[in-house]
Amino acid sequence: MRAKFVMSEVRIGLRRNVTMTFAVMITVAISLTVLGIGLLANSQVRVMKDYWYDKIQVSIFLCDPLSSSASCAGGAVTQAQINQIQSDIQALPVVQNVFFENQAQAYQHFQDQFKGSAIAQNVTADQLPQSFRIKLKDPTKFAVIQSAFAGRPGVDSVQDEHTILDKFFKLLGVLRDGALLIGIASVLTAALLISNTLRLAAFSRRRETGVMRLVGASSFSIQLPFLLEGIVSTLIGWGVSTGLLAGFKYLIDTKVSPLLSFTRFFTWGDVWSASALLLVTGFIVSSLSSVLTLRRHLKV
Amino acid sequence: MIRFENVSKIYPKQDRPALEGVDLEIVKGEFVFLVGLSGSGKSTFLRLILKEETPTTGSIVVAGKDLNSLSAHKIPELRRQVGTVFQDFRLLPNKTVAENVAFTLHVLGYSQKEINREVPDALELVGLEEKADRRPGELAGGEQQRVAIARAYVSRPAILIADEPTGNLDPANSVGIMKLLDRINREGTTVLMATHDSTIVDQMRKRVIELEGGHVIRDQVRGVYGYSG
Numbered sequence: 001m002r003a004k005f006v007m008s009e010v011r012i013g014l015r016r017n018v019t020m021t022f023a024v025m026i027t028v029a030i031s032l033t034v035l036g037i038g039l040l041a042n043s044q045v046r047v048m049k050d051y052w053y054d055k056i057q058v059s060i061f062l063c064d065p066l067s068s069s070a071s072c073a074g075g076a077v078t079q080a081q082i083n084q085i086q087s088d089i090q091a092l093p094v095v096q097n098v099f100f101e102n103q104a105q106a107y108q109h110f111q112d113q114f115k116g117s118a119i120a121q122n123v124t125a126d127q128l129p130q131s132f133r134i135k136l137k138d139p140t141k142f143a144v145i146q147s148a149f150a151g152r153p154g155v156d157s158v159q160d161e162h163t164i165l166d167k168f169f170k171l172l173g174v175l176r177d178g179a180l181l182i183g184i185a186s187v188l189t190a191a192l193l194i195s196n197t198l199r200l201a202a203f204s205r206r207r208e209t210g211v212m213r214l215v216g217a218s219s220f221s222i223q224l225p226f227l228l229e230g231i232v233s234t235l236i237g238w239g240v241s242t243g244l245l246a247g248f249k250y251l252i253d254t255k256v257s258p259l260l261s262f263t264r265f266f267t268w269g270d271v272w273s274a275s276a277l278l279l280v281t282g283f284i285v286s287s288l289s290s291v292l293t294l295r296r297h298l299k300v
Numbered sequence: 301m302i303r304f305e306n307v308s309k310i311y312p313k314q315d316r317p318a319l320e321g322v323d324l325e326i327v328k329g330e331f332v333f334l335v336g337l338s339g340s341g342k343s344t345f346l347r348l349i350l351k352e353e354t355p356t357t358g359s360i361v362v363a364g365k366d367l368n369s370l371s372a373h374k375i376p377e378l379r380r381q382v383g384t385v386f387q388d389f390r391l392l393p394n395k396t397v398a399e400n401v402a403f404t405l406h407v408l409g410y411s412q413k414e415i416n417r418e419v420p421d422a423l424e425l426v427g428l429e430e431k432a433d434r435r436p437g438e439l440a441g442g443e444q445q446r447v448a449i450a451r452a453y454v455s456r457p458a459i460l461i462a463d464e465p466t467g468n469l470d471p472a473n474s475v476g477i478m479k480l481l482d483r484i485n486r487e488g489t490t491v492l493m494a495t496h497d498s499t500i501v502d503q504m505r506k507r508v509i510e511l512e513g514g515h516v517i518r519d520q521v522r523g524v525y526g527y528s529g
Contacts (some may be wrong), residue, residue, distance in 0.1 A: 207393075214379065215403070
Protein backbone atom coordinates (compact mmCIF):
# COMPACT_ATOMS: atom_id res chain seq x y z
CA MET A 1 0.00 0.00 0.00
CA ARG A 2 1.14 3.49 -0.74
CA ALA A 3 1.67 5.89 2.18
CA LYS A 4 -0.91 8.29 0.77
CA PHE A 5 -3.60 5.60 0.77
CA VAL A 6 -2.68 4.50 4.29
CA MET A 7 -2.88 8.07 5.54
CA SER A 8 -6.27 8.62 3.94
CA GLU A 9 -7.54 5.43 5.63
CA VAL A 10 -6.15 6.70 8.95
CA ARG A 11 -7.94 10.01 8.46
CA ILE A 12 -11.22 8.26 7.70
CA GLY A 13 -10.77 6.04 10.74
CA LEU A 14 -10.06 8.95 13.08
CA ARG A 15 -13.08 10.81 11.74
CA ARG A 16 -15.41 7.87 11.94
CA ASN A 17 -14.49 7.17 15.57
CA VAL A 18 -14.27 10.79 16.50
CA THR A 19 -15.73 10.52 20.02
CA MET A 20 -13.57 7.56 20.92
CA THR A 21 -10.56 9.24 19.37
CA PHE A 22 -11.20 12.27 21.56
CA ALA A 23 -11.62 10.03 24.58
CA VAL A 24 -8.24 8.48 23.86
CA MET A 25 -6.58 11.86 23.33
CA ILE A 26 -8.02 13.31 26.55
CA THR A 27 -7.23 10.23 28.61
CA VAL A 28 -3.70 10.11 27.27
CA ALA A 29 -3.28 13.85 27.85
CA ILE A 30 -4.51 13.62 31.44
CA SER A 31 -2.65 10.47 32.36
CA LEU A 32 0.60 11.70 30.87
CA THR A 33 0.14 15.03 32.65
CA VAL A 34 -0.37 13.28 35.98
CA LEU A 35 2.67 11.13 35.35
CA GLY A 36 4.55 14.28 34.28
CA ILE A 37 3.62 16.02 37.51
CA GLY A 38 4.98 13.00 39.36
CA LEU A 39 8.22 13.31 37.39
CA LEU A 40 8.42 17.03 38.08
CA ALA A 41 7.75 16.40 41.77
CA ASN A 42 10.72 14.07 41.65
CA SER A 43 12.84 16.82 40.07
CA GLN A 44 11.55 19.28 42.62
CA VAL A 45 12.55 17.07 45.54
CA ARG A 46 15.99 16.69 43.98
CA VAL A 47 16.37 20.43 43.43
CA MET A 48 15.31 21.18 47.00
CA LYS A 49 17.63 18.56 48.43
CA ASP A 50 20.56 19.99 46.49
CA TYR A 51 19.64 23.49 47.60
CA TRP A 52 19.07 22.75 51.24
CA TYR A 53 21.68 20.11 51.85
CA ASP A 54 24.17 22.55 50.42
CA LYS A 55 23.22 25.06 53.08
CA ILE A 56 22.90 22.90 56.14
CA GLN A 57 25.63 22.24 58.61
CA VAL A 58 26.24 20.36 61.80
CA SER A 59 26.70 22.48 64.88
CA ILE A 60 28.58 21.47 67.99
CA PHE A 61 27.56 23.78 70.81
CA LEU A 62 30.08 24.09 73.59
CA CYS A 63 29.37 24.37 77.28
CA ASP A 64 28.93 27.79 78.80
CA PRO A 65 28.34 28.50 82.52
CA LEU A 66 24.58 28.19 82.07
CA SER A 67 24.59 24.81 80.29
CA SER A 68 22.72 22.11 82.16
CA SER A 69 23.58 18.93 80.25
CA ALA A 70 25.59 16.14 81.96
CA SER A 71 28.67 16.67 79.85
CA CYS A 72 28.83 20.26 81.03
CA ALA A 73 29.08 19.30 84.71
CA GLY A 74 32.67 20.56 84.66
CA GLY A 75 31.50 24.12 83.90
CA ALA A 76 32.28 26.20 80.82
CA VAL A 77 34.46 24.73 78.12
CA THR A 78 38.19 25.36 78.47
CA GLN A 79 40.48 26.59 75.75
CA ALA A 80 42.35 23.27 75.86
CA GLN A 81 39.11 21.42 75.22
CA ILE A 82 38.28 23.75 72.35
CA ASN A 83 41.65 23.11 70.72
CA GLN A 84 41.32 19.37 71.17
CA ILE A 85 37.80 19.30 69.68
CA GLN A 86 38.87 21.44 66.73
CA SER A 87 41.78 19.22 65.82
CA ASP A 88 39.61 16.11 66.24
CA ILE A 89 37.01 17.57 63.90
CA GLN A 90 39.63 18.43 61.30
CA ALA A 91 40.99 14.90 61.49
CA LEU A 92 37.67 13.43 60.32
CA PRO A 93 37.61 12.63 56.60
CA VAL A 94 33.90 13.43 56.19
CA VAL A 95 34.43 17.06 57.14
CA GLN A 96 34.69 19.55 54.34
CA ASN A 97 35.39 22.59 56.47
CA VAL A 98 34.87 23.76 59.99
CA PHE A 99 34.32 27.20 61.41
CA PHE A 100 34.60 28.26 65.00
CA GLU A 101 31.99 30.75 66.10
CA ASN A 102 32.95 32.68 69.21
CA GLN A 103 30.49 34.56 71.38
CA ALA A 104 30.95 37.87 69.57
CA GLN A 105 30.21 36.21 66.21
CA ALA A 106 27.29 34.31 67.70
CA TYR A 107 25.94 37.59 68.96
CA GLN A 108 26.32 39.18 65.54
CA HIS A 109 24.66 36.18 63.92
CA PHE A 110 21.83 36.34 66.42
CA GLN A 111 21.29 40.03 65.85
CA ASP A 112 21.12 39.44 62.09
CA GLN A 113 18.59 36.66 62.46
CA PHE A 114 16.27 38.45 64.85
CA LYS A 115 16.74 41.95 63.56
CA GLY A 116 14.12 44.34 64.90
CA SER A 117 12.74 41.85 67.39
CA ALA A 118 12.60 42.42 71.13
CA ILE A 119 14.67 39.31 71.82
CA ALA A 120 17.62 40.80 69.97
CA GLN A 121 17.75 43.70 72.35
CA ASN A 122 17.67 41.60 75.50
CA VAL A 123 20.46 39.22 74.60
CA THR A 124 24.07 39.82 75.44
CA ALA A 125 27.09 38.10 73.91
CA ASP A 126 27.99 36.12 77.02
CA GLN A 127 24.61 34.42 77.05
CA LEU A 128 25.28 32.76 73.73
CA PRO A 129 27.28 29.56 73.42
CA GLN A 130 30.43 29.17 71.39
CA SER A 131 30.12 26.59 68.66
CA PHE A 132 31.78 24.75 65.83
CA ARG A 133 29.93 24.96 62.54
CA ILE A 134 30.84 21.97 60.39
CA LYS A 135 30.08 21.43 56.75
CA LEU A 136 30.20 17.81 55.67
CA LYS A 137 31.31 16.49 52.30
CA ASP A 138 28.26 14.26 52.34
CA PRO A 139 25.45 15.78 54.42
CA THR A 140 23.99 12.35 55.16
CA LYS A 141 27.07 11.33 57.16
CA PHE A 142 25.89 13.27 60.18
CA ALA A 143 25.98 10.25 62.49
CA VAL A 144 29.79 10.26 62.40
CA ILE A 145 29.91 13.64 64.09
CA GLN A 146 27.14 12.74 66.48
CA SER A 147 28.91 9.61 67.75
CA ALA A 148 32.31 11.28 67.97
CA PHE A 149 31.34 14.37 69.92
CA ALA A 150 28.00 14.00 71.69
CA GLY A 151 28.42 13.65 75.44
CA ARG A 152 32.08 14.58 75.38
CA PRO A 153 33.19 16.90 78.19
CA GLY A 154 32.88 20.50 77.09
CA VAL A 155 30.29 19.69 74.40
CA ASP A 156 26.80 20.78 75.29
CA SER A 157 24.96 19.36 72.31
CA VAL A 158 25.40 18.29 68.68
CA GLN A 159 22.72 19.61 66.40
CA ASP A 160 22.07 18.60 62.86
CA GLU A 161 19.72 20.61 60.69
CA HIS A 162 19.58 17.47 58.62
CA THR A 163 17.24 15.73 61.05
CA ILE A 164 14.64 18.47 60.62
CA LEU A 165 14.99 18.45 56.84
CA ASP A 166 14.83 14.67 56.68
CA LYS A 167 11.31 14.65 58.07
CA PHE A 168 10.34 17.26 55.54
CA PHE A 169 11.90 15.35 52.67
CA LYS A 170 10.34 12.12 53.84
CA LEU A 171 6.97 13.80 53.55
CA LEU A 172 7.85 15.17 50.12
CA GLY A 173 9.07 11.72 49.10
CA VAL A 174 5.72 10.18 50.03
CA LEU A 175 3.89 12.83 48.03
CA ARG A 176 6.17 12.26 45.04
CA ASP A 177 5.78 8.48 45.19
CA GLY A 178 2.03 8.95 45.44
CA ALA A 179 2.01 11.20 42.37
CA LEU A 180 4.15 8.74 40.40
CA LEU A 181 1.91 5.85 41.42
CA ILE A 182 -1.25 7.68 40.37
CA GLY A 183 0.52 8.62 37.14
CA ILE A 184 1.43 5.03 36.39
CA ALA A 185 -2.10 3.88 37.24
CA SER A 186 -3.62 6.44 34.91
CA VAL A 187 -1.22 5.49 32.12
CA LEU A 188 -2.41 1.89 32.53
CA THR A 189 -5.99 3.14 32.32
CA ALA A 190 -5.07 4.91 29.10
CA ALA A 191 -3.57 1.68 27.75
CA LEU A 192 -6.81 -0.17 28.47
CA LEU A 193 -8.85 2.56 26.85
CA ILE A 194 -6.67 2.52 23.74
CA SER A 195 -7.06 -1.23 23.56
CA ASN A 196 -10.83 -0.98 23.96
CA THR A 197 -11.10 1.80 21.39
CA LEU A 198 -9.15 -0.16 18.83
CA ARG A 199 -11.33 -3.17 19.46
CA LEU A 200 -14.38 -1.05 18.70
CA ALA A 201 -12.68 0.47 15.67
CA ALA A 202 -11.75 -2.98 14.39
CA PHE A 203 -15.34 -4.08 14.90
CA SER A 204 -16.86 -1.04 13.22
CA ARG A 205 -14.56 -1.51 10.24
CA ARG A 206 -14.79 -5.28 9.97
CA ARG A 207 -16.29 -4.83 6.51
CA GLU A 208 -13.22 -2.97 5.23
CA THR A 209 -10.81 -5.31 6.91
CA GLY A 210 -12.78 -8.26 5.53
CA VAL A 211 -12.47 -6.86 2.03
CA MET A 212 -8.79 -6.15 2.55
CA ARG A 213 -8.25 -9.74 3.62
CA LEU A 214 -10.15 -11.00 0.62
CA VAL A 215 -8.08 -9.09 -1.89
CA GLY A 216 -4.90 -10.24 -0.21
CA ALA A 217 -3.73 -7.41 2.01
CA SER A 218 -0.98 -8.48 4.38
CA SER A 219 -1.86 -8.47 8.06
CA PHE A 220 0.61 -5.65 8.59
CA SER A 221 -1.11 -3.42 6.06
CA ILE A 222 -4.51 -4.24 7.57
CA GLN A 223 -3.28 -3.37 11.07
CA LEU A 224 -1.20 -0.37 10.13
CA PRO A 225 -4.05 2.18 9.87
CA PHE A 226 -5.36 1.12 13.30
CA LEU A 227 -1.90 1.22 14.80
CA LEU A 228 -1.28 4.68 13.36
CA GLU A 229 -4.62 5.89 14.70
CA GLY A 230 -3.64 4.82 18.20
CA ILE A 231 -0.25 6.45 17.82
CA VAL A 232 -1.60 9.68 16.31
CA SER A 233 -4.10 10.14 19.15
CA THR A 234 -1.37 9.37 21.67
CA LEU A 235 0.94 11.93 20.10
CA ILE A 236 -1.76 14.59 20.23
CA GLY A 237 -2.48 13.66 23.86
CA TRP A 238 1.23 13.91 24.61
CA GLY A 239 1.41 17.35 22.97
CA VAL A 240 -1.43 18.53 25.19
CA SER A 241 0.21 17.11 28.31
CA THR A 242 3.51 18.83 27.51
CA GLY A 243 1.59 22.07 27.01
CA LEU A 244 -0.06 21.62 30.41
CA LEU A 245 3.25 20.91 32.12
CA ALA A 246 4.83 23.94 30.47
CA GLY A 247 1.87 26.01 31.66
CA PHE A 248 2.39 24.59 35.14
CA LYS A 249 6.04 25.64 35.06
CA TYR A 250 5.11 29.09 33.79
CA LEU A 251 2.62 29.48 36.63
CA ILE A 252 5.23 28.49 39.19
CA ASP A 253 7.78 30.89 37.73
CA THR A 254 5.42 33.84 37.60
CA LYS A 255 3.07 33.32 40.54
CA VAL A 256 4.55 30.90 43.07
CA SER A 257 8.29 31.50 42.89
CA PRO A 258 8.15 35.20 43.90
CA LEU A 259 6.16 34.24 47.01
CA LEU A 260 8.43 31.41 48.09
CA SER A 261 11.89 32.92 47.87
CA PHE A 262 13.41 30.44 50.35
CA THR A 263 13.63 27.65 47.81
CA ARG A 264 14.33 27.04 44.16
CA PHE A 265 12.12 25.21 41.71
CA PHE A 266 12.64 22.62 38.98
CA THR A 267 14.02 24.02 35.74
CA TRP A 268 12.70 24.15 32.18
CA GLY A 269 15.24 21.44 31.46
CA ASP A 270 13.38 19.22 33.94
CA VAL A 271 10.12 19.96 32.09
CA TRP A 272 11.60 19.01 28.73
CA SER A 273 13.23 15.84 29.97
CA ALA A 274 9.97 14.84 31.67
CA SER A 275 8.19 15.54 28.38
CA ALA A 276 10.68 13.39 26.46
CA LEU A 277 10.16 10.57 28.94
CA LEU A 278 6.39 10.93 28.57
CA LEU A 279 6.73 10.74 24.78
CA VAL A 280 8.64 7.50 25.04
CA THR A 281 6.21 6.13 27.63
CA GLY A 282 3.17 7.14 25.60
CA PHE A 283 4.61 5.70 22.40
CA ILE A 284 5.55 2.38 23.98
CA VAL A 285 2.28 2.01 25.90
CA SER A 286 0.06 2.88 22.93
CA SER A 287 1.88 0.80 20.34
CA LEU A 288 2.15 -2.16 22.71
CA SER A 289 -1.53 -2.11 23.65
CA SER A 290 -2.45 -1.59 19.96
CA VAL A 291 -0.36 -4.47 18.70
CA LEU A 292 -1.65 -6.84 21.37
CA THR A 293 -5.26 -5.82 20.73
CA LEU A 294 -5.00 -6.01 16.96
CA ARG A 295 -3.33 -9.37 17.07
CA ARG A 296 -6.37 -10.70 18.91
CA HIS A 297 -9.09 -8.91 17.01
CA LEU A 298 -7.80 -8.56 13.45
CA LYS A 299 -6.81 -12.05 12.48
CA VAL A 300 -5.91 -12.70 8.86
CA MET B 301 -5.00 -24.81 -10.97
CA ILE B 302 -6.84 -26.25 -7.95
CA ARG B 303 -6.09 -29.78 -6.77
CA PHE B 304 -7.64 -31.56 -3.79
CA GLU B 305 -5.98 -34.79 -2.75
CA ASN B 306 -8.05 -36.94 -0.41
CA VAL B 307 -9.12 -33.87 1.59
CA SER B 308 -11.19 -34.19 4.75
CA LYS B 309 -12.25 -31.46 7.08
CA ILE B 310 -13.73 -32.03 10.51
CA TYR B 311 -14.58 -28.91 12.49
CA PRO B 312 -13.82 -29.04 16.19
CA LYS B 313 -16.68 -30.34 18.37
CA GLN B 314 -18.49 -31.88 15.42
CA ASP B 315 -18.63 -35.59 14.87
CA ARG B 316 -19.64 -35.49 11.19
CA PRO B 317 -16.96 -34.31 8.74
CA ALA B 318 -17.80 -31.24 6.64
CA LEU B 319 -15.79 -32.74 3.78
CA GLU B 320 -14.55 -36.29 3.47
CA GLY B 321 -12.16 -37.87 0.98
CA VAL B 322 -12.48 -35.17 -1.66
CA ASP B 323 -10.14 -35.87 -4.52
CA LEU B 324 -10.39 -33.74 -7.65
CA GLU B 325 -8.62 -31.33 -9.92
CA ILE B 326 -9.75 -28.16 -11.64
CA VAL B 327 -7.44 -27.17 -14.48
CA LYS B 328 -6.54 -23.74 -15.74
CA GLY B 329 -9.28 -22.01 -17.71
CA GLU B 330 -12.09 -24.27 -16.55
CA PHE B 331 -15.56 -23.07 -15.54
CA VAL B 332 -16.88 -25.21 -12.71
CA PHE B 333 -20.18 -25.21 -10.84
CA LEU B 334 -20.18 -26.44 -7.27
CA VAL B 335 -23.69 -27.56 -6.35
CA GLY B 336 -25.34 -29.18 -3.37
CA LEU B 337 -27.75 -28.45 -0.55
CA SER B 338 -26.93 -26.16 2.33
CA GLY B 339 -24.55 -27.95 4.66
CA SER B 340 -23.24 -30.19 1.90
CA GLY B 341 -19.72 -28.74 2.24
CA LYS B 342 -19.67 -26.10 -0.52
CA SER B 343 -18.62 -23.26 1.77
CA THR B 344 -15.97 -25.38 3.43
CA PHE B 345 -14.66 -26.28 -0.03
CA LEU B 346 -14.31 -22.59 -0.95
CA ARG B 347 -12.86 -21.61 2.42
CA LEU B 348 -10.21 -24.28 2.08
CA ILE B 349 -9.11 -22.85 -1.27
CA LEU B 350 -8.57 -19.43 0.35
CA LYS B 351 -6.89 -21.03 3.35
CA GLU B 352 -9.47 -19.55 5.65
CA GLU B 353 -9.60 -23.11 6.95
CA THR B 354 -6.99 -25.84 6.87
CA PRO B 355 -7.87 -29.45 6.00
CA THR B 356 -7.85 -32.03 8.77
CA THR B 357 -6.21 -34.51 6.40
CA GLY B 358 -5.16 -34.45 2.76
CA SER B 359 -3.45 -31.78 0.72
CA ILE B 360 -4.59 -28.86 -1.42
CA VAL B 361 -2.62 -27.14 -4.16
CA VAL B 362 -3.89 -23.79 -5.47
CA ALA B 363 -2.10 -21.84 -8.23
CA GLY B 364 1.00 -23.93 -7.68
CA LYS B 365 1.05 -23.42 -3.91
CA ASP B 366 0.81 -26.32 -1.49
CA LEU B 367 -1.49 -24.83 1.12
CA ASN B 368 -0.38 -27.17 3.91
CA SER B 369 3.12 -25.80 3.80
CA LEU B 370 2.09 -22.22 3.05
CA SER B 371 3.13 -20.07 6.02
CA ALA B 372 0.70 -17.56 7.50
CA HIS B 373 2.41 -14.51 6.09
CA LYS B 374 2.23 -15.97 2.56
CA ILE B 375 -1.57 -16.32 2.72
CA PRO B 376 -2.14 -12.79 1.37
CA GLU B 377 -0.08 -13.74 -1.67
CA LEU B 378 -2.41 -16.68 -2.31
CA ARG B 379 -5.50 -14.50 -1.96
CA ARG B 380 -4.13 -12.02 -4.48
CA GLN B 381 -4.31 -14.77 -7.07
CA VAL B 382 -7.87 -15.67 -6.19
CA GLY B 383 -10.65 -13.13 -6.78
CA THR B 384 -13.77 -13.61 -4.67
CA VAL B 385 -17.41 -12.65 -5.16
CA PHE B 386 -20.15 -13.25 -2.60
CA GLN B 387 -23.90 -13.43 -2.42
CA ASP B 388 -23.98 -10.31 -0.21
CA PHE B 389 -21.59 -8.29 -2.46
CA ARG B 390 -19.45 -7.06 0.45
CA LEU B 391 -18.90 -3.59 -0.95
CA LEU B 392 -17.71 -0.67 1.15
CA PRO B 393 -20.74 1.61 1.55
CA ASN B 394 -18.75 4.78 2.19
CA LYS B 395 -16.72 4.55 -0.97
CA THR B 396 -17.85 5.18 -4.52
CA VAL B 397 -18.03 2.43 -7.11
CA ALA B 398 -14.68 3.46 -8.57
CA GLU B 399 -13.10 3.65 -5.09
CA ASN B 400 -14.42 0.20 -4.25
CA VAL B 401 -12.77 -1.23 -7.34
CA ALA B 402 -9.61 0.81 -6.76
CA PHE B 403 -9.43 -0.49 -3.17
CA THR B 404 -8.05 -3.82 -4.37
CA LEU B 405 -5.31 -2.09 -6.32
CA HIS B 406 -4.46 0.25 -3.44
CA VAL B 407 -4.12 -2.71 -1.12
CA LEU B 408 -1.86 -4.44 -3.63
CA GLY B 409 0.33 -1.35 -3.89
CA TYR B 410 -0.49 -0.18 -7.43
CA SER B 411 0.50 3.39 -8.29
CA GLN B 412 -2.18 6.02 -8.78
CA LYS B 413 -1.34 6.06 -12.49
CA GLU B 414 -1.94 2.33 -12.84
CA ILE B 415 -5.14 2.62 -10.82
CA ASN B 416 -6.41 5.40 -13.08
CA ARG B 417 -5.86 3.11 -16.05
CA GLU B 418 -7.15 -0.20 -14.65
CA VAL B 419 -10.30 0.90 -12.81
CA PRO B 420 -12.14 2.35 -15.85
CA ASP B 421 -11.24 -0.79 -17.82
CA ALA B 422 -12.76 -3.00 -15.15
CA LEU B 423 -15.87 -0.83 -14.87
CA GLU B 424 -16.28 -0.92 -18.63
CA LEU B 425 -16.04 -4.71 -18.59
CA VAL B 426 -18.97 -4.90 -16.16
CA GLY B 427 -20.86 -2.11 -17.92
CA LEU B 428 -20.83 0.43 -15.08
CA GLU B 429 -18.47 3.11 -16.39
CA GLU B 430 -21.37 5.59 -16.17
CA LYS B 431 -21.87 4.94 -12.44
CA ALA B 432 -18.27 5.22 -11.28
CA ASP B 433 -19.05 8.04 -8.85
CA ARG B 434 -22.16 6.54 -7.31
CA ARG B 435 -22.17 4.80 -3.95
CA PRO B 436 -23.16 1.14 -3.66
CA GLY B 437 -26.35 2.07 -1.79
CA GLU B 438 -27.61 3.94 -4.86
CA LEU B 439 -27.27 0.93 -7.12
CA ALA B 440 -29.58 -2.00 -7.78
CA GLY B 441 -28.55 -5.45 -6.56
CA GLY B 442 -27.40 -6.64 -9.96
CA GLU B 443 -25.27 -3.54 -10.38
CA GLN B 444 -23.74 -3.97 -6.95
CA GLN B 445 -22.76 -7.51 -7.84
CA ARG B 446 -21.14 -6.21 -11.02
CA VAL B 447 -19.08 -3.81 -8.90
CA ALA B 448 -18.03 -6.73 -6.72
CA ILE B 449 -16.99 -8.67 -9.82
CA ALA B 450 -15.06 -5.67 -11.14
CA ARG B 451 -13.30 -5.45 -7.79
CA ALA B 452 -12.46 -9.15 -7.78
CA TYR B 453 -11.26 -9.08 -11.38
CA VAL B 454 -9.45 -5.73 -11.62
CA SER B 455 -6.17 -7.26 -10.49
CA ARG B 456 -6.57 -10.08 -13.07
CA PRO B 457 -6.46 -13.01 -10.65
CA ALA B 458 -5.80 -16.50 -12.01
CA ILE B 459 -8.86 -17.88 -10.23
CA LEU B 460 -12.25 -16.33 -9.55
CA ILE B 461 -14.39 -17.85 -6.82
CA ALA B 462 -18.06 -16.91 -6.73
CA ASP B 463 -20.15 -18.03 -3.74
CA GLU B 464 -23.84 -17.87 -4.73
CA PRO B 465 -23.28 -14.69 -6.76
CA THR B 466 -26.85 -14.74 -8.08
CA GLY B 467 -28.42 -15.76 -4.77
CA ASN B 468 -29.92 -12.32 -4.13
CA LEU B 469 -30.75 -11.45 -7.74
CA ASP B 470 -33.77 -11.83 -10.00
CA PRO B 471 -33.45 -14.09 -13.07
CA ALA B 472 -32.76 -11.25 -15.54
CA ASN B 473 -29.93 -9.87 -13.45
CA SER B 474 -28.66 -13.38 -12.83
CA VAL B 475 -28.29 -13.96 -16.53
CA GLY B 476 -26.31 -10.74 -16.82
CA ILE B 477 -23.95 -11.84 -14.05
CA MET B 478 -23.49 -15.25 -15.67
CA LYS B 479 -22.64 -13.66 -19.02
CA LEU B 480 -20.05 -11.58 -17.24
CA LEU B 481 -18.51 -14.57 -15.47
CA ASP B 482 -18.51 -16.48 -18.75
CA ARG B 483 -16.68 -13.62 -20.42
CA ILE B 484 -14.10 -13.46 -17.65
CA ASN B 485 -13.67 -17.22 -18.03
CA ARG B 486 -13.08 -16.84 -21.78
CA GLU B 487 -10.27 -14.41 -21.06
CA GLY B 488 -8.45 -17.25 -19.33
CA THR B 489 -9.51 -17.01 -15.68
CA THR B 490 -10.51 -20.21 -13.93
CA VAL B 491 -14.00 -19.71 -12.48
CA LEU B 492 -15.42 -21.75 -9.62
CA MET B 493 -19.00 -20.93 -8.73
CA ALA B 494 -21.05 -22.36 -5.89
CA THR B 495 -24.78 -22.10 -6.58
CA HIS B 496 -28.30 -23.31 -5.87
CA ASP B 497 -29.62 -21.93 -9.14
CA SER B 498 -30.57 -24.92 -11.28
CA THR B 499 -31.70 -22.83 -14.27
CA ILE B 500 -28.30 -21.27 -14.63
CA VAL B 501 -26.44 -24.54 -14.28
CA ASP B 502 -28.70 -26.21 -16.80
CA GLN B 503 -28.28 -23.37 -19.30
CA MET B 504 -24.52 -23.05 -19.09
CA ARG B 505 -23.68 -26.72 -19.51
CA LYS B 506 -20.33 -26.52 -17.76
CA ARG B 507 -18.55 -28.96 -15.47
CA VAL B 508 -20.64 -29.69 -12.36
CA ILE B 509 -19.29 -30.97 -9.06
CA GLU B 510 -22.03 -32.01 -6.64
CA LEU B 511 -21.45 -32.38 -2.93
CA GLU B 512 -23.65 -34.20 -0.46
CA GLY B 513 -22.82 -34.68 3.20
CA GLY B 514 -19.22 -33.73 2.52
CA HIS B 515 -18.72 -36.26 -0.29
CA VAL B 516 -18.37 -35.61 -4.00
CA ILE B 517 -21.30 -37.58 -5.38
CA ARG B 518 -21.01 -36.34 -8.97
CA ASP B 519 -18.34 -34.74 -11.14
CA GLN B 520 -19.67 -34.30 -14.63
CA VAL B 521 -18.36 -32.50 -17.70
CA ARG B 522 -21.10 -30.36 -19.33
CA GLY B 523 -23.51 -31.27 -16.56
CA VAL B 524 -26.85 -30.01 -15.34
CA TYR B 525 -28.07 -29.18 -11.86
CA GLY B 526 -29.97 -32.35 -11.05
CA TYR B 527 -29.17 -35.89 -12.08
CA SER B 528 -29.22 -36.15 -15.82
CA GLY B 529 -30.17 -39.82 -15.54
